[in-house]
Amino acid sequence: MRVCVVGCGAVGSLFAANLARLDDVEVWAYDLDRAHVQAINDGGLRLSGAGEAIAEVHATSDASTLPACDFGVVATKAMHTAQAIEACAHAFRHGSVGSVQNGIGNEEAIAAHVQRVIRGTTFPAGIVVAPGHVRWDVRGESVLGPFEPSPAPTPEIERLADACTRADMPTRAVADARGPQWRKVIFNAASNPVGAVTGLTHGRVCERPDLRGLVSALVDEGKAVAAAQGVELDQDPESLIDHAARPDVAYEHKASMLQDVEAKRSTEIDYLNGAIARVGDELAVPTPFNEMMTALVKGLEASWSQS
């Protein structure tokens, strides 16, 4: 089978490099970072850390060169989904495309250009340390399920999950992927902006009782919004927060949003807290803290263009 990873940053690279190790999978990668693409094509895509690999991946910044693919795995930042999938859609005319991104709204953006869509969420994490080289920091499972309004066929979802699992990226195919997806969205929305606004690592945020209280308030709002949509969380995001604060897990980890703020890059706030507030508003669930964090992070983003 042929898979194209759309957006080959840290998470995209974990899928691309691991899948490329399988004999029966050919992997393509679409990414706008030309230096990264060049390095991948010259010397292979390298993983180090939680798993080692140097994998053969066909990388390109020119979507028109992509061949027809059986699967797409979209791993861009949420704000780039629409543009990326629009460029690559021709490759998936007969394929199924899944999102392994953060936030709410990616599957909708994909479904605007592709017919068979997979709702997905993934927990592994890493960081691009050099062009063509990704450090794999955190292992974890992924979950794939149908995107309800425009679903990929179940056997296809199972086929992709099976390939990922064989490639050392444990992945479950489920009938309803909304629970795991909302669990991660709530976790991200409760921890990322607090780190981004204060400059503190996840562990330090959790050490301050007043801030930890704010994190819980954000979690509670997210849970209420999930419940109002009939989404059943597969696990309490609170326990993820405490787990991640452990010194051996992610105490010193700077949330990706804090990395974005430090680099003055746009953040995914609209797809995390902004999305929780938007859905909450539609369903009459109050979300004052998520609205507050959205306003603060949008304010930070605005400050970069002012100064």
Place this chain on the structure above:
Amino acid sequence: MRTVCVVGAGAIGSLIAAHLSRVVRVVVLTRRDEQAAALAEHGLRVSGLREFTAGLEATSSPAALTAFELAIVTTKATDVSEAAQALEGHSEEAVIMTIQNGLGAEELVRQHGPWPIVAGTTLMGGTRHSDTHVEFELDAPTWLGPYEGTRHEQVERVVSLFRSAGLQVEGFSDLAPSRWSKLVFNASVGTISALTELPHSAPFVEHEGVGGLVRAVISEVSTVATAAGIQLAEDPWELNVRAVDDDYAHPPSILLDVWARRRTEVDFNIGAIVREADRLDVAVPLSRALYALLKAKESSYT
């Protein structure tokens, strides 16, 4: 009134010291030796709305202070304790005037002496360019009122002094309504500006986003004021809107502190609001969260 001691020579302290020196003897008490030496040697230059150079005395040694009738503590709220300690034992008949943002400065002064205290709040503004040069940018009133048992005429004497020196000033029998108007403004606009590092500008008056948050916090803090029995002299949202003209982008002093990675006055504005809310049993969830966020942000760099 013959001698006035001005403690601290930041922008506001410098503006006050320079103006008062035109009508009374002024001694500036600085923290740094170099600043005292520079002031004594070169005087203090005012530019901007007014241009003049003031001759004044200056020292960095509290022991060198001679008798004064009025001391004006112009340091940041975070340094008031240290400033009041420097005055301890001096001129027990003198009046002490405060001028800090937020709440709590008078209580800190009281811990160091029995002086009558005149509480102040100022809207004037300037930029300190060097130890001996301050730019006068905003000519606006200073509001004065009694603290605890301070007598009306003690307030009026300070009012007269400021007026004779050419500064806008107004005396009140109760400073709380004016002071709280500014406090609500600082606690909302200032805290949000410090957290977003966004100068006070157009986004603060928008309907949603930053402006929506400003509005929500103003509403919370106004509830605390009401519970404290204080009727605000001005509508804080109107203050916010009025300050934001086209092309206006003003960094509040708390944002200057954040940019310089200094301790901020957070405990005296939004922190004071949270303490008042707890005392009065008023729910202020957003203010409490913003207070926690700003304290944490400070801890990330101090």
